[in-house]
Amino acid sequence: MPSAAPPTSTGTTLGIMVVVVAALYFGQDILMPVALAVLLSFALAPIVIRLRRWGLGKIPSVILVVLLMFMVMLGFGTLVASQLVDLAQNLPNYEQNIRAKIQSVRGATEGGGGGVLDQATQMLKDLSKELDQATAPAAPGAVQSAGEAGRVDVLRPIPVEVHEPRPSPWNEIQTYLGPLVGPIGTAGMVLVFVIFMLLEREGLRDRLIRLVGANDLHRTTEAMDEAGARVSRYLLMQLIINIAYGIPVALGLWLIGVPNPILWGVLATVLRFIPYVGPVISSLFPIILSFAVSPGWTDPLLTIGLFMVLELFSNNVLEPWLYGSSTGLSPVAIIAAAVFWITLWGPIGVLLATPLTVCMVVIGRHVPQLQFLHVMFGNDPVLPTETRFYQRLLARDPEEAAELAEQAFPDKPLPHVYDHVVIPALHLAETDRQRDALDDEVQASIAEGVDSVIEAMDDYEDPKPEPEEDGEADPEDIAAAAAAVPAEAEPSRGRVLSVAGRNELDRASAALLAHLLERQGIKSETLPCQAISLRNLSKLDTSDVRLVCVSYLNAGSVQHARRTVRRLRGKLDRRIPIVVGLWSSEDDGPLPDDAPTLIGADRLETTVSGAAAWIGGMAGRHANIPE
Known part of the structure; x- marks a missing residue:
């Protein structure tokens, strides 16, 4: 029977954490697709398992699920693209409403001698012009002429324009298609990883157990089951909540009269996967558009009220009912995780923040050396009630x-x-x-x-x-x-x-x-x-x-x-x-x-x-x- 491993010191644990964070940062080109693939595997694995129980083989089940995912993503992209094209074509029609609202704001601030905004703007322009004249040096070779009362006028240099030659067709292709190569490559890597992870799910599980927990199968199995259950439940409940939020957004905006309500409903559904910031971003676009579309102020106020009511209902009714404590994370942990992962991996890190942090908390719960992760980020009470009571007495509260x-x-x-x-x-x-x-x-x-x-x-x-x-x-x-x-x-x-x-x-x-x-x-x-x-x-x-x-x-x-x-x-x-x-x-x-x-x-x-x-x-x- 193998002997127990000696306890790891605090310095060793901190050193390992620094190495892990550095590896996450410098290896993001490889690790980010793997993390996305693992996340999608958690979401798709229950469907694959269900199809296999219905008698469909492993390979047909995986292929069918991946094709369905691809069709959903393709349909989503097509819908968003068509809505964006329609919105871009109609934007020039809203220019007059925008100008009218700007004029109404100016009129609301007008006093006896012109609007406050106009006066402030003109004053800033005058000051900027005086500063430019006082500090502008005479250009080399500039011609000076004598003016009235001995004033010397400096003639401005003649502007010169430089025209570059027209780029070749190959350069234009690189300019327009170059930014798409990275995302397309990442999507391809994620797709390949998802397929192989679903096909080799049992083998990967056994290899992971052999690698990290062969000496303690009970604890390793419990940790893997808990992490999988929490992440899968989080994704399922979050999807249900987002759909229950996006559909009323689309219907409400359609009744109000905001253009492209389907686009904003889909956007609200997707962006709510980003904690805290996503709902704010998804509401800004239709609110701004309602100001541009409506000649009055009723529709913008109705749009703001719609998002406020839906947010209150979602946060206080839907999420406590469906979501509950499925992730086991505290609100502070969710915010800290979003900041940490977006710093490491950018926007993709925001999508992965909650699932990855859930896995970290589960690991901290079962690994004594990393217990501080569970204490810092978990939502379980870290102090018994009697200890908190005693602490408040000591604090004279x-x-x-x-x-x-x-x-x-x-x-x-x-x-x-x-x-x-x-x-x-x-x-x-x-x-x-x-x-x-x-x-x-x-x-x-x-x-x-x-x-x-x-x-x-x-x-x-x-x-x-x-x-x-x-x-x-x-x-x-x-x-x-x-x-x-x-x-x-x-x-x-x-x-x-x-x-x-x-x-x-x-x-x-x-x-x-x-x-x-x-x-x-x-x-x-x-x-x-x-x-x-x-x-x-x-x-x-x-x-x-x-x-x-x-x-x-x-x-x-x-x-x-x-x-x-x-x-x-x-x-x-x-x-x-x-x-x-x-x-x-x-x-x-x-x-x-x-x-x-x-x-x-x-x-x-x-x-x-x-x-x-x-x-x-x-x-x-x-x-x-x-x-």
């Missing part, structure tokens, strides 16, 4: 932290949000505190941020109750625990003390529990850890206390909790129950079996929701007992 908490579980009750967002975030803070990364001031700031979040979540609407989840208190357990506590220990009136165990972060977790109890109608008070210290415990007012809960974020605080419970027992009435909350995280292992006995509390809870449910159930059990 509790408003955004509250928004993150509300958006994390919109269909879950508030106790679930506290258990799965706020408490894990406080665990991250506790971890930083234990390694001395947070001083007292920052801890206090985080606790104040949690207080602000609690205030913002006060109007949080819980959804309808659902079956109890793991970690939440069982109703039978609540009833049994409540029955074990004497009824006289639970007066119908009183308050629950939610006390911090050791620091300000524990106080923030205690405030979460107090808030959940307040939402159940139970009067609660949050106290810092100093309130139950040896020095201050004697000053604590316990006259109307019905229950005390001590909160710890550090699940290893069993011994500290034992001492705290013993201290509270000496202060409180023996009938007042004491609950200890060791709010555990995913990284914490299970508590020792003897932890409840060792601590000596009446109840040991590991989740805020479970503690709130147990206390609330017990309070409800004793609330209706007559005094």
Whole structure:
């Protein structure tokens, strides 16, 4: 069995990336047709596979699909050419409308002594003429003559025209057909590559697996399938969206009266393959033409409104419905990819930007050394919600932290949000505190941020109750625990003390529990850890206390909790129950079996929701007992 390859260093990875980018730039004449062929192969392969499943052989299926593609492209080119010829023939007829609109704009800016535009233009002309006269040197051999008052007039040199001989027919052919040789050659190379890629699809796949992933077939197969599925889905959905956009464009322009609506509909369909810039370019031409065609301003405004409505409908309805997250790219990644590939390969790079970047993101997802590509360009959340929540608390931005908490579980009750967002975030803070990364001031700031979040979540609407989840208190357990506590220990009136165990972060977790109890109608008070210290415990007012809960974020605080419970027992009435909350995280292992006995509390809870449910159930059990 071959040994695992040693990890690649960052410098080696950057060096490989530089070499790859240089190869893409200098080898674009070869690599660009190959990339176009691969893209077309992704689009045509499903059709070839479908024809083969219907009983048509491999070679006939490929030939038929390529012929259909060629006929579609030929028909598209013929349609566009005919529409362009018709448009060019009719353009001189629109000159009068253009002049009328220019005159109307000038008339709108006219003041008392001529239009503002005319005055500004004439002033610029006068200044330019004065500058030319002041700085123009006398030409060699120019004749000077004396004018009035001793002024010397410089005679301008006589213009001389140079006529080149008429080019030969061969030179004219090269002039007109030369620019077409490159695109035609590239199209031919792409066609040849597409045919052979479709014919040798399985063989090329096996060779690629043998080249890059023979030692890890599972990961290689998963990466290839994911890349193929994403690119194929992107192309199919983009084609459907573009057609659904181009047809209304053509119909709308035809109803408005803009010439050649079919041309603009086809152009809108094709240019929408270019991210962001394509729709803008496709709308400029018909809008400008509507200004030239219409003698008034109604048709241009209708044309602008048509494109605005279609863009809003496409971006907010069609694309989220059909397109979704098929590419797995973030919007910033799409823009960055378009800039990168157009810099390397020009206009063709814009068409290839999204599919090629999709492949890069998939590679980054499955290759550890290139994981930064998936992090930078993918649309998956790179930070868990609790990490983002904690980061916002560190940045002293509790408003955004509250928004993150509300958006994390919109269909879950508030106790679930506290258990799965706020408490894990406080665990991250506790971890930083234990390694001395947070001083007292920052801890206090985080606790104040949690207080602000609690205030913002006060109007949080819980959804309808659902079956109890793991970690939440069982109703039978609540009833049994409540029955074990004497009824006289639970007066119908009183308050629950939610006390911090050791620091300000524990106080923030205690405030979460107090808030959940307040939402159940139970009067609660949050106290810092100093309130139950040896020095201050004697000053604590316990006259109307019905229950005390001590909160710890550090699940290893069993011994500290034992001492705290013993201290509270000496202060409180023996009938007042004491609950200890060791709010555990995913990284914490299970508590020792003897932890409840060792601590000596009446109840040991590991989740805020479970503690709130147990206390609330017990309070409800004793609330209706007559005094």
